Amino acid sequence: MANRVRVSFGLAILLFTVGFIPTVTAESAVELDNPIWLAERDLGLEAIAVGGETTQKVLVAGAEGYARLLDGSDPTQQVELATPTEETIRAIDWHPRGKTALMVGDNGLMLRYVAEDHSVTTVTGSSQLVNLDMAAIAWNAAGSYAYVAGESGYIWAYYEGQDGQGVFEIVNDQIGSDITDIACQEEAQLCAVTTETDGIALIDTNTNHTMYWIGGEDRRWLGVNCGEPVFNRCAAIGEGRAIGSLGLDLQQPEQSTLFTQIIPNLGGEFTHIHKRAPGETLISMAPFQITAWDMSNAEAYEWVEYSDVSNASNALAGERLVGTWGTTDDANVGFIVTSFGAVVGFHPPVETSVWTDSLISYILAVVVLIAVPGVIFGLIFMNSEKLQRKYFQRRNAKREAAEQQRIDKEKAEKRAARKAKKS
Incomplete structure (x- = not known):
């Protein structure tokens, strides 16, 4: 499983790198x-x-x-x-x-x-x-x-x-x-x-x-x-x-x-x-x-x-x-x-200015910068049993705690109701 994690992590790094390779377009600026x-x-x-x-x-x-x-x-x-x-x-x-x-x-x-x-x-x-x-x-x-x-x-x-x-x-x-x-x-x-x-x-x-x-x-x-x-x-x-x-x-x-x-x-x-x-x-x-x-x-x-x-x-x-x-x-x-x-x-082209292509490139770079880390962590998580086990243990613990809070609340409400009848 460790090998799978390294391969997937390498793939994520490759995706991240490709997103920032400069490209030369054969398109006129005007x-x-x-x-x-x-x-x-x-x-x-x-x-x-x-x-x-x-x-x-x-x-x-x-x-x-x-x-x-x-x-x-x-x-x-x-x-x-x-x-x-x-x-x-x-x-x-x-x-x-x-x-x-x-x-x-x-x-x-x-x-x-x-x-x-x-x-x-x-x-x-x-x-x-x-x-x-x-x-x-x-x-x-x-x-x-x-x-x-x-x-x-x-x-x-x-x-x-x-x-x-x-x-x-x-x-x-x-x-x-x-x-x-x-x-x-x-x-x-x-x-x-x-x-x-x-x-x-x-x-x-x-x-x-x-x-x-x-x-x-x-x-x-x-x-x-x-x-x-x-x-x-x-x-x-x-x-x-x-x-x-x-x-x-x-x-x-x-x-x-x-x-x-x-x-x-x-x-x-x-x-x-x-x-x-x-x-x-x-x-x-x-x-x-x-x-x-x-x-x-x-x-x-x-x-x-x-x-x-x-x-x-x-x-x-x-x-x-x-x-x-x-x-x-x-x-x-x-x-x-x-x-x-x-x-x-x-x-300049009617629909864009001379610098539009550069602006779009910067915007795409920012989007990639934000999105790619999530892809990397997602790939690591999907290929790690240890991380998945910790995640589900933590999620179940939260659910059990919430259920216990609900039960305790119901018990408290019943005790309050009985006390009210006696009085």
Whole structure:
């Protein structure tokens, strides 16, 4: 009998443990709307950037110099921009004040967009970039310098000099790996640089654009975002579903750290990373899938699952993603942009919020925590003759005591009745 008790107890422990094994669900956190098509042809979009002075605006651009301005909350409100080029635009960044933006691309292309009149012109002095393909552009927090980079590892610090003449200061003139992206901290004078084979570097604006290489040479890095202003962190994405968490040391940038995590249970590869909310980013993937990354807690979770997209539309599932953004009013509501030119809205499921699944999981865990101990003790009791014998002895003793109390009560009542008659 003792053996039976141990086996049943082991089964109960197994049930208890299974109740708390974490599960990964292949279900999107948000639902997708019908797409808005910017054109009837393939636009070959390559870049998006979110900015604006008083309201949220989004610039999208790509092949043959195509560029368009979208309203961040309602992308059906659009302004098509006339650009003086047929080169492909590869990257965009808004000035911190939101009145202008810079675009860079193939063959040294560098353009300035002015929100006041929606004009797009070539940046004066950018002719020195000709014959080099530019892939990255980012303004520092103060808006005093913009870093432009791309082919062969060259990086320049750009600012507008007297009479509107562009001034370019070389930051890195050593031939090396192509630069894939640059992102700057929103409230600190540090910018992060990702490369194809040279790893990740930081640029310190306060010390005449000093560069500090902090590691990651063993991986091809594809993009970086520094939209976490509280703990001074950036997140870089790399091949093999790698996410590099950059811990920035503002006083000693050379002491900054890089910690790389591989995100399992995902199909496809990372392509772009964009800010959804402070400390929260959305990582675009190929094929059509989006993973959310919490920079503060270094945690990833599904945002848009490929199977949900393919079940809804095979054509849309085959689209290449360019980027995403969350709206100003609600970061759980936003839009996805594809290379072809589709703008797809997303929002939390109508019947639940984004966090409902987690809440249900916690409730179930509490229920299991309350119920399982009872199951354990029940199994032990059913398989123990000693416990059963003690239980029945105690129950019978209670019944006998109650019966004796009833008899004593009846006797007392009879004695009282006889005494009353005699008197």
